[in-house]
Amino acid sequence: MGSIMICNVCNGKSFTHGKILWDALVNEWEINEFEREYINRQQGSRCDECGCNFRSLALSKAVMRHWSFQGTFQDFVKKYKSLKILELNEASDLTKWLKEMPNRVLGEYPAIDMQCMPYANGSFDLVIHSDTLEHIKEPVLALLECRRVLRKGGVLAYTVPVIVDRVTRSRNGLQKSYHGFPDTGSDDYLVHTEYGADMWQQVLQAGFDNVRMDTFDYPAAIAISASDGNGPIQRPLLQRLFRRV
Numbered sequence: 001m002g003s004i005m006i007c008n009v010c011n012g013k014s015f016t017h018g019k020i021l022w023d024a025l026v027n028e029w030e031i032n033e034f035e036r037e038y039i040n041r042q043q044g045s046r047c048d049e050c051g052c053n054f055r056s057l058a059l060s061k062a063v064m065r066h067w068s069f070q071g072t073f074q075d076f077v078k079k080y081k082s083l084k085i086l087e088l089n090e091a092s093d094l095t096k097w098l099k100e101m102p103n104r105v106l107g108e109y110p111a112i113d114m115q116c117m118p119y120a121n122g123s124f125d126l127v128i129h130s131d132t133l134e135h136i137k138e139p140v141l142a143l144l145e146c147r148r149v150l151r152k153g154g155v156l157a158y159t160v161p162v163i164v165d166r167v168t169r170s171r172n173g174l175q176k177s178y179h180g181f182p183d184t185g186s187d188d189y190l191v192h193t194e195y196g197a198d199m200w201q202q203v204l205q206a207g208f209d210n211v212r213m214d215t216f217d218y219p220a221a222i223a224i225s226a227s228d229g230n231g232p233i234q235r236p237l238l239q240r241l242f243r244r245v
Contacts, residue, residue, distance in 0.1 A: 008057055017044065055221045058221035062223040135179070139192070161194075163196050164222075167198050170194075171192055
């Protein structure tokens with residue numbers, strides 16, 4: 001960890017570090033102690049001033065960079081309050097700022113299925129979600145849908161838990177694994193995909209032109225952002241593309 005960290009949401013300089021992984025989940029993921037430590041930082045370390053965890057800080061960096069904004073996320077939401085935003089399943093600790101933006105739409109499961117969303121083509125400037133995609137059975141289809149509802153010049157920004165020294169793997173055929181709390185057993189929290197260093201490939205499979213990554217306290221927190229210079233994709237074309245993936 002670096003000697004000085006600054007929160008890009010509020011400029012706070014004090015952080016509290018907690019542990020959130022339990023032994024059964026560590027065994028299911030087959031992760032080592034180094035990996036366990038940085039995943040704990042990703043999920044359990046927070047700014048003492050605003051309460052944001054590290055993945056939220058990486059995510060806010062990705063959003064602000066797309067609009068070349070220099071400052072805090074608190075200031076960003078004030079300057080860009082006219083943006084039309086689709087927040088899916090609450091974007092972790094950024095929700096309390098995003099909900100201040102008057103054109104923000106919150107889409108939550110099960111009412112909203114990311115694999116077939118009810119929004120019109122090219123509806124949003126920003127689509128944002130955090131640690132949701134790993135729970136989607138067909139993540140590329142979900143990314144295609146995110147691309148479809150974006151306006152030209154818009155951006156998709158999201159996080160997934162990433163183990164940086166391995167490649168992405170499906171949990172199909174493996175013991176069921178859940179995120180949440182140790183006693184979580186609902187299929188709403190079932191993990192379909194464990195993401196690794198190649199997590200960016202799904203973004204390109206979904207047809208985006210550009211994919212970038214922003215970090216906070218690497219390798220603890222990585223945010224992915226994607227944009228498409230061709231403008232919104234149409235649903236019939238989306239369905240044809242998905243059949244080729």
